[in-house]
Amino acid sequence: MPYDGMGNYIESKADNTSDVIGFGDVGGIGQLIYHTFRFKDYEFEEGAGESSYLKPIVYKGLEPDLDKTNGFSGKELFRELYNLGRKINDFSEKTSYVDLVIEFCKGVAHPYYIDTVYSLMADKQFDIAxxxxxxxxxxxxxxxxxxxxxxxxxxxxxxxxxxxxxCAGDGDDAFELAQEGKFFEGLPYFEKYKREECFQEHTLKKADITSQQLLDEMIAERKKSKHQEHKEVTWFAREPFDYYEELRDQLMDMIPDFHMRLKINPRNNQVVFAADVHSVFDICWYTLARMIVDFGPPEEGGRTRELKEGALITCLHCAEAFIRDNNRQLYCKKVECQRAHNAARQRKYRANKRLAETKIKNKN
Ligand SMILES: [Zn+2]
Structure with a gap:
């Protein structure tokens, strides 16, 4: 809802400096000012046609929970939203997607119109009754x-x-990326590397085709090859890493534009260059954009250039997103994942020991 009924752009009224994500260190991109808040409950509302809506329930005694001093950071919201997508898309998940969305809204943040609704509720004149x-x-x-x-x-x-x-030498996830989930289509970007280079790729110059056309073509291609190829493809015919720049450009094309402009931070009367934020999706896209900017050179495994805050990665065991405490952490903190981590460490230790023993034996 960035525009009002007259078609005028609605200015962000957020002013809490504690919700600012500093961007000064990443090429001076600017800042993000936003607030998160949660409603205590929601109800389902049927709209015209087959559309359905979620409406918060607000009355005296059921006040929303405003994050006045510190809300979720961009990375924390990112982690929660990614893990929600993963759960919803998982065939083995028993909870309905509507319940999962409501759980997110109640536990993390109301997703939409966050700027306007927050400023309405934070207004001195606001009376919940x-x-x-x-x-x-x-x-x-x-x-x-x-x-x-x-x-x-x-x-x-x-x-x-x-x-x-x-970039880190592990292509497993890329190989599986086109698999369809319970709700979401898989992404076909890595599919063409499962085949030898075809003639078409040579003739099509990048400038002649939009990214949407390219995506459509890839989806059509995948559907075609699903029918034609009976023999199972077990690994890439070409290494995706050799096409890093092409893949990176496709990823960059998926990031939406942001409306950036100069604003006054009323707290200290300073001019800041900031993006308007209307939904938690805006915040998460912005965070992803920042992570792509932070993406180090591919030959270093895409390691984050500078780690002020722990990097956001997926757990080697359960594949949920988490923010890690140190550079070496590959497993999240859940008990079963720590157990899997220990088991892997012990396997490695035993394998090393056996290797050392055989070496000694062979020497003798
Ligand atoms: Zn885990």
């Missing part, structure tokens, strides 16, 4: 839109993680 209904109306959002936004973000993020792993 009188204005509760207005807040409910202003915050209502379409479930279909949420799922569409989640799909775009989730698959772009999967692509990012897979490409990062390709």
């Amino acid at each position: 009188d204005d509760g209904e207005m807040i409910e109306r202003e915050s209502l959002f379409s479930l279909a839109n949420f799922m569409r936004d989640l799909e775009s973000f989730y698959i772009a993020t999967q692509f990012y993680f897979a490409l990062k792993k390709v």
Whole structure:
């Protein structure tokens, strides 16, 4: 909802400096000012046609929870949204997607119109008894839109993680990326490397084709090859790493544009260059964009250039996203993942020991 009824752009009214993500260290891109808040409950509302909406329930006694001093960081929201996408897309997940979305909204943040709704609620004149209904109306959002936004973000993020792993020498995720999930289509970007280079790729110059056309073509190609190829492809015919720049450009094309402009931070009267933020998706896209900017040279395994805050990666055992404490951490903190980590360490230790023993034996 960046525009009002008259078509005028609605200015961000967020002013809390504690919610600022500093961007000064990454090429001076600018800042993001936003607030997160949670409603205590939601109800389902049927709209015209087959559309359905989620509407928060707000009244005196059921006040929303405003993150006045510190809300979620961009990385934390990213982690929560990515893991939500993963759960929703998992065939073995028993909870309905609507319940999972409501759980996210109640536990993490209301997803849409966050700037306008926050400023309405933070206003001195705001009275929950009188204005509760207005807040409910202003915050209502379409479930279909949420799922569409989640799909775009989730698959772009999967692509990012897979490409990062390709740079680290692990192509497993890239190889599986085209697999369809419960709700979301898989991404076909790595599919063509499963075949030898074909004639078409030589003749098509990049400038002649938009990224959407390219994606459509790849999807059509994949459908075609599904029918034609009966023999199972077990690994890439060409190493995706050799096409790093092409893949990176495709990932970059998936990032939406941001509306950036100069704003005054009312707290200290300073001019800041900031992006307007209307949904948690904006925040997460922005965070992903920042992670791509931070992406180190591919020959160094895409290692993050500078780590002020722990990098966001996926766990080797459960594949959930988490923010790690140190550079070596590959498993999240869940008990079963730590157990898997220990088991892997012991396997490695025993293998090393056996290797050392054989070496000694062979010497004798
Ligand atoms: Zn884990």
